Amino acid sequence: MAESYAAGGLHLKNGQKMRNAKMLGLVVASALAMMLAVPGAASAAQVEPAPPADVAAQIASDPELRYVTVVEAEALYGFDADAEDVPEPAATEPVVTPLWSWWGCDWRGKADYPHVTKNEASVHGYWVKDGGDCPATGTVTVELQALGCSQFGCTWITQATDVAPGVKPGSGTGRWATPHKACANNNLTGWRGRVDTALTDFYDPFGWDDGPAKDLSCSPA
Structure with a gap:
């Protein structure tokens, strides 16, 4: 019975680790997306034409x-x-x-x-x-x-x-x-x-x- 409880506890710990890994992966992916998007936005802002002279x-x-x-x-x-x-x-x-x-x-x-x-x-x-x-x-x-x-x-x-x-x-x-x-x-x-x-x-x-x-x-x- 103790082995059964230990096995169950191990499964819970492994499940928690998998969820944590997924969350970490999402955070990393979001960070990478933001890093890629910001230079693109900055580049777009740099090439935006100035208003024509009067x-x-x-x-x-x-x-x-x-x-x-x-x-x-x-x-x-x-x-x-x-x-x-x-x-x-x-x-x-x-x-x-x-x-x-x-x-x-x-x-x-x-x-x-x-x-x-x-x-x-x-x-x-x-x-x-x-x-x-x-x-x-x-x-x-x-x-x-x-x-x-x-x-x-x-x-x-x-x-x-x-x-x-x-x-x-x-x-x-x-x-x-x-x-x-x-x-x-x-x-x-x-x-x-x-x-x-x-x-x-x-x-x-x-x-x-x-x-x-x-x-x-x-x-x-």
Whole structure:
């Protein structure tokens, strides 16, 4: 009987040893997995690309920035003032209805040609309804921009902003926003306006709408 108890005790001890060995094996395997995973994660972090530089901000903050005409920017810097207005190639895939049309309203922002009045450059911006059932009013934000170039290239630089809240569609006094910027001198400079429209209590899928560019005898102060 004593031998039986001894044998039973030996079996228990052996079973405990096997369980301990399995637990140790799991711990070792987990540790190895962590050691292999950490270098992989570190390697992935090292090759993660840095965010792209804001070229427009570099141009605007460059001490050598010059305000130029559209022709000069195109000839000396290869700038394309109408790049955003170039139509895309005809699509070969089925036409998809634009998201804003699903909401029963088509609209866009418009800016007229910039002009100089009383030694200030300015532009008018407003919104127009192209069709559908649209809200009666919208908030129009207009930016007046001048064309600047530096060693980094050329960009449109916002000089002034004006907001017209709750205005009806169409141009005219009381319906548009008009940002102004004083002229430092009468050097020819390219100017344009751009418009963002947020219709009242309505979904807004649009961004900015660019107006036509024009050279004015006005360099921004």
